[in-house]
Amino acid sequence: MTLKKSELKQYLAFAEITALEAGKILSSGFHRKKRVSYKGEINPVTQFDLRSEKYVVSRVTRKYREHSVLTEEGSDRTRTSMFRWVIDPLDGTVNYAHGFPVYSVSIALQYAGQSVVGVVYDPERQEMYSAARGIGAFLNKKRITVTTQRDLKKSLLATGFAYNIGKARRNNLGMFSRMMKHAQAVRRLGSAALDLCWLAAGRFDGFWEYYLHPWDTAAAIVIVKEAGGKVTRIDGKDFSIFDKQVLASNGLIHSAMMAVLTGKKRRL
Numbered sequence: 001m002t003l004k005k006s007e008l009k010q011y012l013a014f015a016e017i018t019a020l021e022a023g024k025i026l027s028s029g030f031h032r033k034k035r036v037s038y039k040g041e042i043n044p045v046t047q048f049d050l051r052s053e054k055y056v057v058s059r060v061t062r063k064y065r066e067h068s069v070l071t072e073e074g075s076d077r078t079r080t081s082m083f084r085w086v087i088d089p090l091d092g093t094v095n096y097a098h099g100f101p102v103y104s105v106s107i108a109l110q111y112a113g114q115s116v117v118g119v120v121y122d123p124e125r126q127e128m129y130s131a132a133r134g135i136g137a138f139l140n141k142k143r144i145t146v147t148t149q150r151d152l153k154k155s156l157l158a159t160g161f162a163y164n165i166g167k168a169r170r171n172n173l174g175m176f177s178r179m180m181k182h183a184q185a186v187r188r189l190g191s192a193a194l195d196l197c198w199l200a201a202g203r204f205d206g207f208w209e210y211y212l213h214p215w216d217t218a219a220a221i222v223i224v225k226e227a228g229g230k231v232t233r234i235d236g237k238d239f240s241i242f243d244k245q246v247l248a249s250n251g252l253i254h255s256a257m258m259a260v261l262t263g264k265k266r267r268l
Contacts, residue, residue, distance in 0.1 A: 003111055008132040015107045015119040016130055018059050022052045022105045023123035026090060030123075036097050044097050052089035052105060060085050072215045084110045086218035086241065091120075092191035106193040108218035115241065118222030120193045129197040129223050137200050137226035144201045146229040146250035152260070155205035155253050157186045158195040162211035170210050170245075175261050179208075182260045196220035199248055200227035206249035206257050208234055214241040221248070230254050234261050 029048040036044050053071055060069055067083040072090075085107065090096055092103030101124040109117035120129040129144075131137040137144050149155050157179060161172050180186055187204070189195055193216060195207045200223045218241045221231045230251040231239050236258055239246055249257055258264075 003116060003133075005132075005135060008117060008135060011109050011117045012119070012130055012132045012135070014059075014063065015109065015117055016121075016128060018056055019105045019107050019119045019121035020128065021059075022056050022089060022107075023121045025052045025055060026096070026103065026105065027123040030096065030099070030101070034097055044093050046090070046093065046097055048096070049090040049093060053087065056087050056089055056105070056107065060087075070214060072213065082112050086110060086115070086215050088193065088215035088219075091193040091216060092189075095190045100190070102189050102191050102194060104191050104193050104197075106215060106219045108215075108222065110218065115218050115222045118219030120197045120219050120223065122194060122197075127197075129200065129220075131200075131223040131226035133222065133226070135226065137223045139197075139201050144227050146200060146224070146227050147202045147205050148252065149205045149250060150252045152182055152253045152256040153184060155183050156203075157183045157257070158198065158204045158207045159186055159188055160190065160192055160195065160209045160212075161188070162209075164211060172210050175208070178260050178263070179257075182256075192216045193220045196224050196248055199250070200224045200229060206247075206253055208245075208247045208257065208261060210234075210245050212244070212246060217241050217246055221246075224248050232258075234258065 026048055034046040066081050068079045068081050069077040069085045071087040088106040091106050096103045105121045107119045108115050116133045118131050128140055192212055198204050199207050231248045233239050234245045234247045
């Protein structure tokens with residue numbers, strides 16, 4: 001069984017409305033005092049993460065009672081269904097907790113284990129990134145595409161560093177250092193979902209990161225692919241949202257990025 005475009009559009013419209021309303025919850029609390037607790041040594045959560053997740057999950061479970069749900073803050077629901085919603089109620093919590101205006105809501109729908117609908121909403125810029133398989137990628141309803149940059153030396157890239165940076169063997173610092181010598185510049189914004197969407201919209205040429213979670217990438221990879229981009233593991237193998245490494249690009253600099261990140265390209 002395959003999903004019809006009309007079905008995908010219905011799911012997409014539902015996800016867009018849900019992300020928009022969840023974004024309103026986050027933006028309403030952005031300038032207010034936040035209660036910050038920690039799931040790990042430096043991994044925070046605020047009351048607004050939880051409110052956003054409660055809202056999104058409640059809408060999904062009321063509308064699609066038979067679907068499974070996977071979320072960042074633990075409101076999971078397992079069903080014997082081909083459908084699974086993957087939700088990040090607040091991607092960029094460190095930014096949000098500090099009043100740094102780069103954060104997002106991410107909602108994906110998977111069918112038979114593959115992401116088929118993706119929505120990422122940026123409340124601060126009121127930018128809605130959306131895509132469905134075979135339909136295209138859009139920013140506020142306008143079609144977007146990746147860049148046509150072929151030269152890594154002229155490319156603007158993005159990356160991030162996981163919460164386990166102080167302990168992990170692959171902490172990305174070495175890769176960051178190497179890539180800085182081969183790309184025009186590398187940015188670190190703190191929201192992987194937005195990094196990937198900005199790649200899809202042509203603001204970045206490439207992105208890589210380690211130790212992301214399914215809810216960080218499930219929606220954005222649909223948007224990147226539908227915008228004409230390429231998504232793999234850093235080692236070039238097929239990417240799954242459960243992998244702990246991701247490499248995304250406009251497709252034209254993918255091999256060059258992979259060579260630098262894997263150490264196969266000599267330093268300048």
